[in-house]
Amino acid sequence: MNHPILTAPGHATTRRQWLGCTAALLAGTALPAAQAGPAQRLGAQLRIVIPANPGGGWDQTGRALGAALTSSGMVDKVVYENIGGKGGTLGLAEYTKRYGSDPGSLLIGGMVMVGALALNKASKDLQQVQALARLTSDYLVVAVPADSAIADPKSLAKAMRENLGALAIAGGSAGGVDHMYAGMLARVAKANPEQLQYKPFPGGNDVVKALLQKQVQVGISGYSEFRDALQAGKLRALGVSSRRALFGIASLRDQGVDAEMSNWRAVFTGKSLPAERSQQMLAAIEYAVAQDGWKQSLASNSWSPSWQTGKALHDFLEIETSTAQLMTYLLKLKS
Structure with a gap:
């Protein structure tokens, strides 16, 4: 069942309505x-x-x-x-x-x-x-430092709902797909997206450094940019933005956080x-x-x-x- 999560004046929109045409073209x-x-x-x-x-x-x-x-x-x-x-x-x-x-x-x-x-x-x-x-x-991976208290997508949603402003999220440039996905996660978590603390970086390597140096609590990027740090055990993946598991990582959707998005x-x-x-x-x-x-x-x-x-x-x-x-x-x- 599709649940409306965002509403503009006179317009109810669901995640699948936003992305359905794109997904159909990618399929x-x-x-x-x-x-x-x-x-x-x-x-x-x-x-x-x-x-x-x-x-x-x-x-x-x-x-x-x-x-x-x-x-x-x-x-x-x-x-x-x-x-x-x-x-x-x-x-x-x-x-x-x-x-x-x-x-x-x-x-x-x-x-x-x-x-x-x-x-x-x-x-x-x-x-x-x-x-x-x-x-x-490409699909997006949501990652945290290996020792983060955020254990899974549901605990991320809980942290967002309780105090989104205290949760710094790193990703690519402002307005890009990482930024959109951070906003989508905030709305799915029923947090106020206006409180989103998004930190844009010029590249995936910079996002990894920000996570490892504890400048931010959560990072969003492509798997290829996180892969080395994930395999080295320095970062931990919470999930991937696809409908099903990918790269050996469970999707956020399958873990109870229904947020899908792809990059190209x-x-x-x-x-x-x-x-x-x-x-x-x-x-x-x-x-x-x-x-x-x-x-x-x-x-x-x-x-x-x-x-x-x-x-x-x-x-x-x-x-x-x-x-x-x-x-x-x-x-x-x-x-």
């Missing part, structure tokens, strides 16, 4: 089929702009894509440029300004950027670039590129991610393949933008 997606022959090469050098600091999910995705493009012969060399800050919005602005018409550059982005733009009431900025392909989807990452290019060049870039990416090198990156980072292009991707981005705007409003997220 059943996979790697593109291997092409019969190599696509046209992109040239000697390609630039991949990563709108985040080194070490996080976008950085891992951008560098894995670059490695796939070089190993598949689509390009000789890839130059990486990290421009972190404000959920990818700084990198997006710089990319638009400097590389909007550059036929040799790509931009990594995803739900975090969509959320940050919604938080800053700047969603139209995403229209300054063109989406080529959605690459991966995509690749974009300049809005001013000729259609012929955009299609050439897309064909090269499609060929690269059908090869074994990319598949190994998916496995090693615990990413789910989530390939999508064309009108389906355009429609998906419109839904995600509307979802981010709605959740930013209903959860009263603040930058």
Whole structure:
């Protein structure tokens, strides 16, 4: 049974109504089929702009894509440029300004950027670039220090309900998927989301450090960013944001806290590129991610393949933008 947890004036909304369209679009997606022959090469050098600091999910995705493009012969060399800050919005602005018409550059982005733009009431900025392909989807892990008194999702919900303001929660950039999920957890716990003490960090490594140094009590990030600390016994996972257990971690939903959410990452290019060049870039990416090198990156980072292009991707981005705007409003997220 679906229980309304958030209500806007004249509008009752459930978690599954927010995410149902997104989940439907994500369901059943996979790697593109291997092409019969190599696509046209992109040239000697390609630039991949990563709108985040080194070490996080976008950085891992951008560098894995670059490695796939070089190993598949689509390009000789890839130059990486990290421009972190404000959920990818700084990198997006710089990319638009400097590389909007550059036929040799790509931009990594995803739900975090969509959320940050919604938080800053700047969603139209995403229209300054063109989406080529959605690459991966990921689920969020909620973790605490190994010696934390918070034992499971229900005790987390209890702590939130009793004194949300005393519980510092670390995650990625303000307005991003981690921030949204923290707000969702607060509402599921029947706490006041306006008291949410969310501490944004530029990357997953920073979230881990904040947890280990006891700067915060709870962290939210992708499994690949928490994996080493979890395996070393330094952190303890309370649950994962999927419907069922994943990575050997029970879902929060199966433990009595009904909050589901997924993340995704995509690749974009300049809005001013000729259609012929955009299609050439897309064909090269499609060929690269059908090869074994990319598949190994998916496995090693615990990413789910989530390939999508064309009108389906355009429609998906419109839904995600509307979802981010709605959740930013209903959860009263603040930058």
